[in-house]
Structure formats: structure tokens, C-alpha cells
Amino acid sequence: MTTTPDQTTAPLWDAPVADGLLDATVEVPGSKSLTNRLLVLAALAGGPGTLRGALRSRDADLMIGALRALGTTVTEGEAPSTLHVTPGRLTGDTDVDCGLAGTVMRFLPPVAALADGEVRFDGDPEARVRPMLPVLAGLHALGVQVSGDGPDLPTHLPFTVHGRGRVAGGAVDLDASGSSQFVSALLLAAPRFERPLTLRHIGTTLPSLPHIEMTVATLREVGVHVDDSRDGIWQVTPGPVAARDVRVEPDLSNAAPFLAAALVAGGTVRVPGWPSSTTQPGAMVPGLLEQMGGSASVTDGVLTVTGTGEIHGVDLDLRAGGELAPTFAALAALADSPSRLRGIAHLRGHETDRLAALATEITRLGGRCEETRDGLVITPRPLHGEVFRTYADHRMATSAALLGLRVPGLQVEDVATTAKTLPGFDAMWLRMLGRTAQEA
Numbered sequence: 404m405t406t407t408p409d410q411t412t413a414p415l416w417d418a419p420v421a422d423g424l425l426d427a428t429v430e431v432p433g434s435k436s437l438t439n440r441l442l443v444l445a446a447l448a449g450g451p452g453t454l455r456g457a458l459r460s461r462d463a464d465l466m467i468g469a470l471r472a473l474g475t476t477v478t479e480g481e482a483p484s485t486l487h488v489t490p491g492r493l494t495g496d497t498d499v500d501c502g503l504a505g506t507v508m509r510f511l512p513p514v515a516a517l518a519d520g521e522v523r524f525d526g527d528p529e530a531r532v533r534p535m536l537p538v539l540a541g542l543h544a545l546g547v548q549v550s551g552d553g554p555d556l557p558t559h560l561p562f563t564v565h566g567r568g569r570v571a572g573g574a575v576d577l578d579a580s581g582s583s584q585f586v587s588a589l590l591l592a593a594p595r596f597e598r599p600l601t602l603r604h605i606g607t608t609l610p611s612l613p614h615i616e617m618t619v620a621t622l623r624e625v626g627v628h629v630d631d632s633r634d635g636i637w638q639v640t641p642g643p644v645a646a647r648d649v650r651v652e653p654d655l656s657n658a659a660p661f662l663a664a665a666l667v668a669g670g671t672v673r674v675p676g677w678p679s680s681t682t683q684p685g686a687m688v689p690g691l692l693e694q695m696g697g698s699a700s701v702t703d704g705v706l707t708v709t710g711t712g713e714i715h716g717v718d719l720d721l722r723a724g725g726e727l728a729p730t731f732a733a734l735a736a737l738a739d740s741p742s743r744l745r746g747i748a749h750l751r752g753h754e755t756d757r758l759a760a761l762a763t764e765i766t767r768l769g770g771r772c773e774e775t776r777d778g779l780v781i782t783p784r785p786l787h788g789e790v791f792r793t794y795a796d797h798r799m800a801t802s803a804a805l806l807g808l809r810v811p812g813l814q815v816e817d818v819a820t821t822a823k824t825l826p827g828f829d830a831m832w833l834r835m836l837g838r839t840a841q842e843a
Contacts, residue, residue, distance in 0.1 A: 413816045413817035414816075414817060414818075414819070415790060415814040415815065415816055416814065416815040416818035416829060417813075417814055418791075418803060418804050418806070418807020418808075418810075418813045418814065418815050419807065419808070419832070419833060419836055419838065420807065420808060420809065420810070420811050421664070421667065421668035421669075421808040421809070422836075423668075423670075424669045424670030424671075425665055425668050425670030425671060425672055425835065425836070426670055426671055427661075427671075427672050427673070427834070427835040427836075427837070428672075428673040428674075428675065428705075429658070429661045429672060429673070429674055429831065429834075429835055430653075430674075430675065430676075431653040431655075431657050431658045431661070431674055431676070432456075432458050432459070432460075432484070432654060432657070432825070433456045433457050433458040433484065433651035433652065433653060433654060434458065434651055434652050434653065434654040434655070434656075434657075434683060435458050435460060435462050435463060435506070435654055435657075435824045436506070436614060436617060436654075436683065437617065437621070437652055437683070438454065438457045438458040438463050438466075438651050439462065439463060439466045439506040439507070439510065440506075440510075440587070440591065440617065440618060440621050441454050441457070441621060441649060441651065442454065442457075442463070442466050442467065442470060442477070442486070442488065443466075443510055443514060443591050443592075444591065444621060444625050444644055445475075445488035445490070445647075446470045446473070446475040446488060446490055446514070447591075447592070447594065447595055447644045448488075448490055448625065448644040448645060448647075449490070449643050449645065449646055450490070450646040451487065451488065451489045451490075451646055452487075452488050452646035452647050452648065452649070453480065453485065453486065453487050453488070453647075453648045453649070454485070454486045454649060454651055455480075455484065455485050455648070455649070455650045455651065456484050456485075456650050456651040456652075456653075457484050457485070457486050457651050458484070458651065458654060458824065459483045459484055459826065460822060460823060460824045460826050461502060461503075461504070461822050461823045461826075462502070462503075462504040462506060462507070462823050462824055465500060465501065465502045465504045465507050466504065466506060466507050466511075467486070468500060469499040469500070469501070469507055469511055470488075470511075472497040472498065472499055473493050473494060473497065473499075473514065473515065473518055473522065474491040474492055474493050474494040474518070475488060475489070475490055475491055476488070476489040476491060477489075484651075490646075492519075493514065493515075493517050493518040493519065493566070493568075494518055494519060494520065495515070495518040495519050495520020495521050495522050495566045496520040496521055497518075497520075497522055497523070498522075498523045498524075498525070499511060499515070499522060499523065499524045499525075500525065500526060501524055501525065501526030501527075501530055501560060502526050502527055502530065502823075503526060503527045503529055503530045503754055503795060503823065504526075504823070505533065505582065505584050505753075505754075506584065507526075508524060508526060508530060508533065508535065508560060509535070509538050509582070509584040509585060509587070509588040510584070510587065510588045510591055511524070512524065512535075512538055512539065512542060512549070512562075512564050512588065513538070513541075513542060513570070513588055513589050513591070513592035513593075514591075514592050515564040515566050516542055516545075516547040516564055516566050516567075516570050516592070517566060517568065517569065517570060517592065517595050518564075518566035518568065519567070519568040520565075520566055521564070521565055521566070522563065522564045522566055523561065523562075523563045524560055524561060524562055524563070524564070525560050525561035526560050526561075527795070529754060529755065529794075529795050530560055531559055531560045531561070533559065533560070533752055533753075533754075534558065534559065534581050534582070534752050535557065535558060535562070536556070536557075536558040536559075537577050537578055537579060537581065537582075537585040538585050538588045538589070539556055539557060539558075540556060540577070541575045541577050541585070541588075541589050541602075542564070542589075543556055544573070544574075544575045544576075545570055545571060545572065545573055545575060545596075545600075546570070546571055546573075547564065547565070547566075547567075547570060548564075548565040549562055549563065549564055549565070550562065550563050550565065551563070569597060570592070570596045570597065571596065571597050571598055572593070572597050572598030572599055572600050572641065573598060573600070573601070574600075574601040574602075574603070575589065575601070575602050575603070576603050576605045577589070577602060577603070577604060577605065578604070578605050579604050579606055579609055579610075580606030580607060580608045580610070580749065581610075581749055581752045582610065582611070582749060582752060583609065583610055583611040583612065583614045583615045584614070586602060586604065586615050586618070586637065587614060587615060587617075587618040589602055590602065590615075590618050590619070590622065590629070590637060590639055591618060591622070593627075593639035593641070594622070594627045594639060594640075594641055594642055594643075594644050595641065595644075596639075596641050597641060598641065599638055599639060599640050599641065600637075600638065600639045601636070601637075601638045602636070602638070602639075603635060603636045604635040604636070608722070608746075608748070608749075609635065610723075610725055610746070610747070610748075610749040611684060611722075611723065611724070611725055611726070611749070612722075612723055613683065613684040613686075613723050613724065614682075614684065615637075616682045617682035617683065619637070620682050622639065624647070624649075625644045625645045625647060626642070626643060626644065627639060627640070627642060627644060628640040628642065652676070652678050652681060652683065653674070653676045653677070653678075654683075654685065654824065654825070655677070655678075655683045655684075655685025655686055655688060656683065656684060656685035656688075656724070656726050656727060657685075657824060657825045658674045658685060658688065658706075659685060659688045659727055659730045660730050660733075660801040660802065660804065660805050661674065661831075661832075661835055662674060662688055662689075662692060662699075662708040663708075663730050663731075663733070663734055663805055664805060664808060664835060665692075665697060665708045665709055665710040666692060666695060666696060666708075666710035666712075666713075666714050666734060667710070667712070667714070667734070667737060667805060667808045667809055668710070668712065668808050668809075669710050669711055669712035670709070670710065671707060671708065671709045672708050672835065673705050673706065673707045673708075674705070674706045675704060675705045675706075676704055676705075677701055677704055677705065677706035678704075679701075679704075684723055684724030684725075684726060684727065685724070685727070687723065687727065688727065689701075689706060689708065691717075691719060691727070691731060692708055692710075694715070694717050694719070695714050695715050695716075695717055695731075695734055695738065696710065696711065696713050696714050696715045697709060697710045713739065714734055714735075714737050714738040714739060715738055715739055715740065716735060716738040716739065716740030716741050716742040716781075716783070717731075717735070717738075717742050717743075718742065718743045718745070719731060719742070719743070719744050719745065720745045720746045721744055721746055721747050722745070722746030723746075725746070725747045725749060725750050725753075726753075728744055728747050728750060728757065728761070728778075728779075729757060729761060729798040729799055729801065729802035730798070730801065730802055730805065731744060732744060732761045732765065732779060732781060732802060733765075733802040733805040733806050734805070735779075735781040735783070736765050736768075736770045736772065736781055736783060736786065736806065737783065737786075737806065737809055738781075738783050739783065740783070741780065741781065741782045741783070742780070742781045743775075743780050743781075744778045744779045745775075745777055745778040746777055747777060747778045748776065748777040748778070753796070754794070754795060754796040754797070754798075754823075755794035755795065755799070757796065757798070757799070758774050758778070758779060759774065760792075760794050760796065760799055761779060761799070761802070762774050762779065763792075764791050764792060764799070764803070765781065767789050767790075767791070767792075768786040768787060768788075768789050768791065768806065768810065768813070769784055769785060769786045769787045769789075770782075770784050770786055771783075771784050786806065786809070786810045786813075787810065787812070788810055788811055788812020788813050788814070789812070789813065789814070790814045790816055791806070791807075791813055791814065791815050791816060792816045793815065793816050793817050793818075793820050795817070795820050796820065797820050797821045797822075797823040797824050797825065797828075799820075800815055800816075800817070800820050800821050800828070801821060801825075801828065803815040803818075804818070804828075804832050
């Protein structure tokens with residue numbers, strides 16, 4: 404890695420250019436979304452449980468640290484990806500470091516409300532601009548005191564949840580247009596409330612619905628009754644949370660840039676362990692890649708994607724899988740015709756404003772990428788090498804690596820930010836290309 408002080412103080416990674424057709428099998432670690440949901444439910448369970456194949460990344464480790472601070476015992480098993488979780492009495496007078504993990508800053512305030520004292524939340528500077536009001540307003544509606552730096556209900560980190568060891572439950576109207584995590588946060592803690600929680604989404608859009616379906620499915624798997632028979636309304640009945648020994652699915656969204664590489668470079672990339680059914684938004688990836696010119700098939704749990712190097716422009720509604728947008732924006736910048744990515748206005752509140760970041764960085768490389776009200780319009784143009792800034796966003800870094808397969812001289816700022824959900828991404832990327840770090 405090199406640095407260019409006049410541009411950035413973060414390390415720069417020389418993105419490797421593909422020098423031939425790919426023929427690679429990529430083992431993708433466990434899903435971050437499932438790992439952190441399962442950790443929360445294991446901490447609320449009636450006895451000890453085990454997660455196998457759990458993701459070990461910055462986001463997951465922040466969740467583990469936060470649950471430990473609240474009184475849960477989490478220990479590693481025979482491998483770091485095996486986690487033994489023993490619930491304990493939820494305790495306050497503690498601090499939670501959210502880092503830049505949306506699942507920590509959103510999922511744990513309702514859990515902290517069940518603790519018996521103050522729980523102080525803060526995180527990275529970038530996390531302090533991510534919206535929090537819907538979750539905190541929901542807790543306020545349930546009688547939970549939340550305080551910030553001023554007299555009003557806080558809208559962002561830092562804030563303090565004043566736990567009283569119990570939450571009564573009741574009805575909450577909540578606008579989850581900015582993130583499905585606002586819904587999941589309250590649903591996950593609701594089995595421990597004293598009365599049923601009835602949660603109604605009152606916003607105009609509901610992004611990433613598969614993530615809410617994932618939350619509902621994981622709740623049902625531990626024996627919790629959830630009624631989601633009416634659109635935009637969920638009711639959770641209090642009751643015991645079963646302890647389980649469970650295996651975590653591979654992270655299908657983290658697999659997306661590797662699979663997309665087959666379209667960019669040509670050749671074949673395989674990902675084993677692809678589930679036959681799942682609530683992960685990454686399940687959309689094979690079909691989307693086929694729309695852009697690839698072929699995809701699953702045999703004995705192995706997803707195989709093959710490309711010719713030709714990429715077709717598309718019109719994609721990514722409302723259900725906004726986290727895939729950086730990967731498909733990179734493909735669109737290399738396509739043979741313009742593309743439109745729609746339904747992703749909520750990405751403005753992710754690790755960074757992803758729409759603005761993608762538009763800025765693709766344009767920096769010589770492309771044409773324009774923001775719309777709810778997405779991006781990308782018109783392919785010849786790209787040139789340049790520093791691609793990542794804004795502390797792991798998916799910006801992986802999209803840059805994808806572009807670098809065709810664009811000589813592309814340097815990725817702070818590729819290590821991928822450790823948020825995929826530690827060792829740069830080494831995995833080189834292995835996919837049949838190279839080592841010394842050959843990069």
C-alpha cells in the first residue's frame with residue numbers, strides 16, 4: 404500500500420486488474436445480518452445457546468462487546484466463528500460502543516431499556532450522522548426515557564437509555580422509510596416486554612423488506628409468536644425465547660462483488676453454501692447478474708456465475724436490497740448502455756450517503772453518474788485510474804475493487820474498512836484472481 408498525502412492520509416490499495424478469465428471458488432463467511440440478529444436473541448433466550456459459522460468482523464465484534472457490557476457472556480468455541488452465548492441479567496451503568504454498526508446502534512437501545520440502569524451509546528464520527536429518531540421515538544412512546552445532549556429527544560448518537568428493568572409494551576407508530584432496522588430493533592426485544600407490541604409503519608416507503616422478514620423468521624424460529632398478516636403492521640406476543648444451537652448462513656450480499664467479478668473479467672466464480680431458501684436480500688444477486696449478461700445456476704448448494712466480459716445496462720428496482728447498489732453501480736459504470744438504479748433513497752442514511760458517494764467517485768474516474776430522487780442514473784464512459792475514496796464505507800471499497808478489474812491505476816482508499824463485514828477482503832480478492840499479496 405502507498406499513501407498520497409496531498410489527497411488522503413488513509414492507506415491506498417492498488418486494485419488489481421484482471422489479466423485473464425476467472426476460474427475461482429470463493430468461501431464467504433457468515434451473514435452479518437443474521438449473526439447480529441441471532442446474537443441479540445441468544446442474549447434474550449432462556450438458556451445458553453451456540454452460533455456456528457458466525458461472522459467475525461468489526462460489526463459482529465461490536466455487537467459481542469455491547470452484549471457483554473449489558474451482562475451477557477459470549478465465549479469462543481473451537482473456532483472464532485463458533486460463539487457460545489449465556490444470557491445474564493441485563494445490567495445498566497455501562498457504555499456501548501456502536502462503531503459504525505447500524506445493527507448495534509439500532510437493535511440494542513430496546514434491549515438496553517430492559518436493563519436496570521443507564522446505558523450510554525456512542526460510536527464513530529460517521530455514526531453520529533446516521534438517523535436514530537424512529538427507534539428512540541418508539542421507545543419514548545413505550546414509556547422509556549432517552550436523553551441526549553439537549554432537552555429534546557435525541558435524533559442521533561450519542562444518547563443514553565435509562566433502563567428500568569422492564570418495558571410495558573403497547574402500540575407504536577413508526578416511520579421506517581429511512582431504514583428497515585428501525586422496525587427490526589423493536590421487534591427483536593419485544594418478546595421480553597410485559598404486554599404485546601403492536602408496531603405500525605406510517606411512512607411512505609419501506610426499504611429492505613427482506614431484512615424485516617429475516618427478523619420475523621428468526622423470531623419464529625426461537626418460538627416467538629409474530630403476526631405480520633397485515634401490510635406494514637407487526638404484533639409480537641411476549642413469551643420465552645428458546646435457546647438454540649444454530650448455523651449461520653453465508654453472507655450473500657458479501658458474495659455479490661465476487662460473483663459480479665465474473666461479468667467484469669469473464670470466466671466463472673463459484674460460491675458454496677448457497678441456501679435453497681433464505682430471507683437475505685442477497686438472494687436477488689443471481690437473477691440481477693443474469694439481467695446484466697451473466698449466467699447463474701445452483702448445483703448441490705454451489706452457486707456458479709459465468710460471464711463473457713460483456714455487461715448490459717439495466718433498470719433495477721433495488722428497494723428490497725439496497726445494500727447491493729454499490730456492486731451494481733460499479734457494473735453499470737462498465738456496461739454497454741445506460742442503467743437506472745431505483746428505490747434506494749434510504750441509502751443516503753447508511754455508513755455514508757451512498758448515492759452521493761457513488762456519484763462522486765464514479766465521476767472522479769471519468770464516468771457519468773447522476774443522483775435522482777430515489778437512486779442513480781449511470782451512463783458508461785471510458786474510465787481512468789484515480790483514487791477512489793470510500794468514506795469509511797465497506798461497500799464503497801468492494802465496488803471500487805470491482806471497477807479496478809478493468810481500470811488500470813485505480814487506487815482504493817482504506818480498503819481495510821471492509822473489515823466491518825468482511826475481514827481480509829483484499830486477500831480474498833487476490834486469491835480469486837489466483838494471486839498472492841506479494842504478486843499484487
